Amino acid sequence: MKNTVFSQKIYPFLLDAYIWYLLTPERSLDTAYQAAIQIKEIEDKHFNGNKIDSEFTMHSTSVMDYFQGDLQKLLKTVQMRLTEFKASRWFANESKQKAAMKVGIEYSSPASILEKLEFIDQITSKYTNNDIDANYKNVNSQPVESSTDLVNSPQFIPKTSNKSPKNITKGKTNTTGILPRSILSTITRLQVELDPESEQNVVKNFRKAQQRSIISIRFILLLIIVPLLTHQLSKALIVGPLVEHFRNEKTVEVFLNGEMEEEGLLALQRFEERIKFEALISNAPALGAEELETKMKEKAEEVKKEFRKESDNAIKNVFADIFAVITFTILLLVSRSDIAVLKDFFDNVVYGLSDSAKAFIIILFTDVFVGFHSPHGWEVLLEGISRHWGLPANRDFIFLFIATFPVILDTIFKYWIFRYLNRISPSAVATYHNMNE
Structure with a gap:
């Protein structure tokens, strides 16, 4: 009886552990695949689809250090999970696959596995020890192994760089040596200055920055000038004639709202008070009722024309602004590449x-x-x-x-x-x- 109770409690736990063990290859590959996807998202969002490299962007050192940290973590995750995937597949023989089918585990198809491995290879093959150390000043990164080799070969053969290890530049924060770091950084700077290709790299970076600035300033001017021109042209050539045609002086009210009407009334009152004030100061005879009424009618007609013109102008502004907003939106939709360059321009300016x-x-x-x-x-x-x-x-x-x-x-x-x-x-x-x- 005790053995039965013991088996009922222990057996589900052992079964779950066995299922977890059988799913290790799938889980490891999925984790490495998701890490590669994150690297690809960083490349697409911040480096225009290129590798995470200072050559393809104008971010500041602080921003590059931030991307460096994420890249190192993700590459380390890919490396560890692919190693785990290789080791688990080493023990995944035919008998264990049959056992997995008995407990209801369905492995991914070979085509799906190869597709994920090819994607991981496509992303991680861009990065080697030399690339990471030279561009991000970090020596803790390890070479990323080829995932297709992990499937096709039982032996783990890491991918190494073709360049000499002597060219690897150690980072300031991760280097511990006999000499002070300032001396090492000075030696590194001298190496860069003595490099025959350093001048070409400086000119290349300058031209890239110059082109980025020209594109950004031109795009900013387009975003300002084109909507303003659209507003003025549509107001003068399209909206203006239509508003003047439909707003007939005989059928349309002069004032659009009560505030305009109060301003018109206040203008007439001030005109009347000014006439009386000037008459008192100049000691001239007071104006008769008929003369005062005639001047008031002339002023009222002038106020009427002024506020009718202001009302027409307000209606024109509404429709002209709509045309300007549509033009501005179209510019944003058709200039996505310019927006990416403009973003890099502002990042470089602000963070610089x-x-x-x-x-x-x-x-x-x-x-x-x-x-x-x-x-x-x-x-x-x-x-x-x-x-x-x-x-x-x-x-x-x-x-x-x-x-x-x-x-x-x-x-x-x-x-x-x-x-x-x-x-x-x-x-x-x-x-x-x-x-x-």
């Missing part, structure tokens, strides 16, 4: 600034948009937009917007500082806090 300059820009931005005096600026901006479109300035909406949007913007900005800037440039964050205090 000193810590004090970064802190200065952050404080200036936050004080203007979310600081103590920012509500007045938002109020002027919203009232200007309302007048541009001929809408009445809703004070309740403006106050509600001022009470919520700057707070949301401040929260997003603080999250950006905590989540990204604190990781990429912690010294800039420390400088920002010191200046802000």
Whole structure:
């Protein structure tokens, strides 16, 4: 009886462990495959589909160190899991495969396994010891083994670099030796300066940076000039004639909203008061009722034409702005490559600034948009937009917007500082806090 109870408790545990053991090749290969996918995502997102190399981007040293850390972790994961995959397949003979089928385990098809291995080879074959050490200053990385060799051969043969190990440059943070690091870095710098190809590399990098700057500035000018030209041309050639045709003076009201009407009334009152004031100062005889009424009618007609023109202009602005937004959106959709170059340009400019300059820009931005005096600026901006479109300035909406949007913007900005800037440039964050205090 005791043996039966013992077997009922222990047998499920042993079965789960055995199933876990049989699934080791699948699990190891999937883990290595997912790590290779992450490397591919970093290449596509930040290096335009190229290998993670400073040659293919203009990121700062801090940003490259961040990508370096992720690359080393992912390559190490690929290496360890492929080794585990090779070792587990060594013991996965035909009898164990039959046992796996009995417990309901279905292995992936050979085609699926080969497809994953080919993808892993395609990604990891770009990176060798020389590439990683020379570009990222890290000597802890190990060569990545060929995954197809792990399947086709029982022996593990690591892929080695064709270059001489003497060319490997050791990183500052990972090197421990007899000589001080400053001497080693000086020797490395002299080697670079004495390299016959160093001048060509400098010229190549300069031309790449120059081309990136030209493309970015040109794209920024296009994003500004093209929508403005579209706005003015559509307003003058398309929207303007249509609005003037349908807004007939006999059928359409002069004022679009009550605020315009109050402004027109205030203009007439000031005109009447000015006439009386000038008469009193000049000691001239007072104007008769008929003369005053005639001048008031002339002024009213002038106010009418002025506000009718302003109302027509507001309606034209609405449709012209729609055309400008459509043009701006089309530019963004058809210029994805330029957007990637522009992003690299801004990254290089922003992260290339000193810590004090970064802190200065952050404080200036936050004080203007979310600081103590920012509500007045938002109020002027919203009232200007309302007048541009001929809408009445809703004070309740403006106050509600001022009470919520700057707070949301401040929260997003603080999250950006905590989540990204604190990781990429912690010294800039420390400088920002010191200046802000």
